[in-house]
Structures are given as C-alpha cells and as structure tokens.
Amino acid sequence: xxxxxxxxxxxxxxxxxxxLAVKTAxxxxxxxxxxxxxxxxxxxxRMKVARTLASCIADGIVVTTITAPTARQVELERAxxxxxxxxxxVVVPTPSDKDHLERSIGHAVALYLAEQMQDGMTxxxxxxxxxxxxLGFLARxxxxxxxxxxxxxxxxxxxxxxxxxxxxxxxxxFGVDSYQITAPVxxxxxxxxxxxxxxxxxxxxRERAAAADIALLTVGEMSADATVFxxxxxxxxxxxxxxxxxxxxxxxxxxxDAEGRLVDHExxxxxxxxxxxxxxxxxxxxxxxGGPHKIAPxxxxxxxxxxxxxxxxxxxxxxxxxx
Numbered sequence: 001x002x003x004x005x006x007x008x009x010x011x012x013x014x015x016x017x018x019x020l021a022v023k024t025a026x027x028x029x030x031x032x033x034x035x036x037x038x039x040x041x042x043x044x045x046r047m048k049v050a051r052t053l054a055s056c057i058a059d060g061i062v063v064t065t066i067t068a069p070t071a072r073q074v075e076l077e078r079a080x081x082x083x084x085x086x087x088x089x090v091v092v093p094t095p096s097d098k099d100h101l102e103r104s105i106g107h108a109v110a111l112y113l114a115e116q117m118q119d120g121m122t123x124x125x126x127x128x129x130x131x132x133x134x135l136g137f138l139a140r141x142x143x144x145x146x147x148x149x150x151x152x153x154x155x156x157x158x159x160x161x162x163x164x165x166x167x168x169x170x171x172x173x174f175g176v177d178s179y180q181i182t183a184p185v186x187x188x189x190x191x192x193x194x195x196x197x198x199x200x201x202x203x204x205x206r207e208r209a210a211a212a213d214i215a216l217l218t219v220g221e222m223s224a225d226a227t228v229f230x231x232x233x234x235x236x237x238x239x240x241x242x243x244x245x246x247x248x249x250x251x252x253x254x255x256x257d258a259e260g261r262l263v264d265h266e267x268x269x270x271x272x273x274x275x276x277x278x279x280x281x282x283x284x285x286x287x288x289x290g291g292p293h294k295i296a297p298x299x300x301x302x303x304x305x306x307x308x309x310x311x312x313x314x315x316x317x318x319x320x321x322x323x
Contacts, residue, residue, distance in 0.1 A: 024049060025056040029064075076317040080310055083321050087284075087308040094290075094315040101291055101313060106133025108311050109216070109288045116214060116284075117174060119144040124212035124274065125170060126151045126252050127163025129227055130288050131218055135169045142175035149209045150178065151217065151279065152252050153185040153272035161231045163253075179205050183272045185233055185253055190269035209274045215282035219289045219301040220250045228253055238267050249297030251276060251304055258296065260303030280305040290316040 024042065027033045028049075035053070039046045056062040073091040080089035092108045095101055109131065117123060125131065125148060150167035164180050171178030183196050196202055209215075220226040222243050228234045228250055245265050246257040252273040255263050262268050262276070279285065285305050289298050290313035298320060301307065312320070 021052050021056055022061060024052045025062050028053055029062060073314060076314055076321065079321040080312075080317055084302050084307075084310065086310055089309065089317070090311040091317045092311075092313050094313040098291070102130045102133040103136075105130050105288055105290050105311055105313060106135075107137045109134035109286075110137035110139070112286065112309070112311060113170070113216070114139055114141075117143060117146065119146060121214065122147045122149060122208065122212040123170065124149045124151050124209045124215045124279070124282060125167050126217035127161070127166045128218040128220065129161075130290075131166050131216065132160055134288075135166065135173075138170065138173045140173050140175070146174060146176045147171070147208070148174065148176060148178045149205060149212060150180045151209060151215070151274045153181040153183045155185060155233065159231070161227060161233065163233075179208055181205055181272055181274075185272055186235075186267075186270050187272060188270065190266070193270060193272060196272065206274060206278070210278050210281065212282050214284045214286060215279045215305075216286045216288065217251060217279065217301075217305070219287065219294065219297045221293045221297045222247055222249065222255075223293065226250070234267060234271075238265070241265060242267065249300040249304075251301050252279070256300050256304045258300050260300050260305075276304050284308050286311065288312070292316070292319070295319045 024038060027038045027041065028035065033041070035046055035049045039049045073093065076091045077089040080086060080091070090108050090112060092104050095104050113123070148167050148171035150164045152163035154164040155162045163185065167180065168178045181202060183202065187193050187196070197206065220228055222239065224230065224236065224239060229236050229239055234253055242255050242263060242265050245263040247255040247263045247265070248258050249256055253271040254268055254273060254276055255265060257263055285307045286309040287298065287301055287305070287307040288311040292315070295316060298312070298316070302310070
C-alpha cells in the first residue's frame with residue numbers, strides 16, 4: 001500500500017493539470033508564489049519553472065498589464081523616447097485648468113534638477129514662464145564645486161520675466177555661484193554684440209556654459225501672447241517679419257524654423273544669448289514645455305538643439321507621438 005502523504009506522490013499530484021504551463025503561470029502571477037516554491041510544489045527543477053514562465057510570455061499565454069495610475073504617462077514617455085530619439089522623457093498629467101500647466105511642468109523640472117544636479121556639476125539655464133514656475137518647488141540643498149550659468153542676457157527692468165533671474169534663484173537654492181551674461185538681452189547693433197562677446201568676462205561665461213553638464217531651456221511660440229513679445233523682451237513689431245521668414249519657435253530669444261534652423265532675420269544677430277550650436281553640444285540638453293500652442297515649437301526645438309530629455313504634459317506628449 002502506498003503512502004499518500006509521500007513527497008513524490010504529492011509532487012506528481014500537483015503536476016497533474018489540464019495545462020501545466022498555465023498552472024505554473026497561475027501560481028506565479030496570480031497566487032504570488034516564488035519560482036522556488038513552484039518548483040517544490042510541482043516537483044520540477046527551478047530552471048524548468050523559469051523556462052516555462054518565459055515561454056508563457058513569449059507565447060502570449062501571459063499578458064502583463066500595469067494598472068498603476070501613471071501607466072499611461074510611462075507609455076507616453078517610452079513612445080516619445082522612441083519617436084524623438086530621447087534618452088528620457090518625463091510626462092506629467094495635463095491639468096484640467098490650463099492655467100496650471102506651467103506649474104505642473106515646473107514641478108517636474110524641479111524634481112528632475114533635484115535628482116540630476118550633483119557636486120561638481122554645472123547647469124546652464126534659460127528663462128521663461130515654465131522654468132520660472134519651477135523655482136517654487138526647488139528644494140534647497142548645498143552642492144560643492146557646482147555652478148549655474150545663465151544662457152540669456154538681462155533686462156534693465158528686473159521683473160520675474162528677466163531671464164537671468166531664473167539662473168540666480170536656482171543657484172541660490174543649490175548654494176552655489178551663478179554666472180550671468182551682464183549685457184542686455186537685445187542690442188541694436190550686431191557689431192556691438194560681437195564686441196561684447198570678446199570681453200574677457202563674457203567670454204568666460206560663454207566658455208563655462210559650453211562646458212556645462214546640463215542645459216535646461218524652454219521654448220516659446222510665435223504669437224503676441226508669447227512671453228518674449230508680450231513683455232517686450234524682443235520688439236513686438238518683429239513678430240510678423242520673423243514669421244514671414246519661417247520662424248515657428250524661439251529658444252533663448254533665437255528664432256528657428258520648423259527644421260530647427262535659425263531664420264534669416266536681424267534679431268538673430270542682435271540677441272545676447274549662448275548660441276544654439278553651443279547649447280546643443282552640452283551632454284544633457286533638457287527641454288521643458290507643454291500645451292497645444294507649443295507642439296510645433298517643441299518639434300522645432302527638438303531638432304534645433306538635439307534634446308536628450310523632454311519634460312512635458314500628457315496631451316502634448318500624445319500629439320508629439322502622433323506627429
């Protein structure tokens with residue numbers, strides 16, 4: 001008479017199933033047993049269990065579904081990374097109130113900086129409403145041997161829109177020095193711009209920006225509501241001529257067409273900002289922007305500076321994936 005409680009008998013009984021592969025998968029994915037526990041229960045070796053589980057996925061027997069609320073965001077991040085050859089994408093939910101969009105993206109920017117900025121690093125940063133919105137979320141900490149460099153010149157009347165303010169405030173949050181382009185955002189004469197860039201102090205700022213570890217910037221649309229035109233950073237009467245030359249976006253007060261090329265307009269020879277060619281050569285270029293009015297500008301910006309990282313919202317991400 002056989003002992004019904006013997007180990008070998010129990011193993012053979014457990015291994016009896018209408019579909020042993022499905023039973024293996026059920027024990028692993030539904031009941032949460034480890035591969036070792038399944039091997040013991042079914043009288044199999046662990047390698048056999050691992051191969052069976054892998055086969056279940058390959059054959060479509062098991063389809064893994066991620067039910068976390070952020071699953072759609074991660075799906076869009078991966079699609080953006082593939083579509084635009086990005087190292088990474090960060091997608092935040094599009095807020096129901098469009099007035100909160102810049103703050104939502106700004107919050108993600110602050111989290112990104114808190115994670116990425118380390119001792120010894122240099123951050124080159126632009127201005128604009130989106131980057132300014134990040135300042136309220138930036139946690140204070142002290143970095144060693146780090147610095148922040150402004151990518152755009154200054155305004156004589158210092159409001160929140162002053163591009164250099166963002167660099168100064170971020171540097172303050174990290175307890176490091178900031179380096180500024182101590183010249184107006186716009187000068188009247190291209191020859192004067194070249195003369196200013198030859199000054200040792202400004203030349204040193206440009207060299208520091210070129211050696212940065214991260215370049216963080218946003219992008220503006222070509223409309224009267226865009227920050228650069230609404231606040232007179234760039235003369236409003238240049239909007240129509242710039243659009244006539246094919247401009248679809250501005251990055252660091254430089255104007256580019258749909259392919260990311262600088263348009264042939266005098267404004268691009270008058271702006272005191274680090275050149276897009278210099279910014280594009282920084283190892284990690286991060287672009288932060290969102291909204292339906294920013295879709296065409298973001299496309300152009302991704303081409304202009306070959307961005308590595310895009311921080312945006314889910315509706316914008318979906319449009320950029322479909323483009």
